[in-house]
Amino acid sequence: MIGEFAATDAAQCARAGCRAAAAWRVNWRNPRIHTPDRVKVWPACDEHVGYLRDYLASRSFPVVVTALADEVESVPDGAR
Ligand SMILES: [Zn+2]
Numbered sequence: 001m002i003g004e005f006a007a008t009d010a011a012q013c014a015r016a017g018c019r020a021a022a023a024w025r026v027n028w029r030n031p032r033i034h035t036p037d038r039v040k041v042w043p044a045c046d047e048h049v050g051y052l053r054d055y056l057a058s059r060s061f062p063v064v065v066t067a068l069a070d071e072v073e074s075v076p077d078g079a080r
Contacts, residue, residue: 014042
């Protein structure tokens with residue numbers, strides 16, 4: 001799968017200013033601009049995975065959090 005983010009051991013947390021190594025993938029989509037098969041990925045560290053998920057969920061974007069190595073095919077509507 002070709003994505004915007006390749007899972008590598010160099011993945012860094014997407015939280016602004018955080019340089020910690022990512023342990024999680026925050027998979028999300030903006031239903032207003034992304035088709036259902038589109039998956040955006042933010043790598044996240046242990047500390048910020050909840051912050052990033054809540055940030056997207058508060059905007060009513062579907063979000064699925066997985067381990068860094070686990071890719072998802074899609075982010076269904078209503079996923080939190
Ligand atoms: Zn972080």
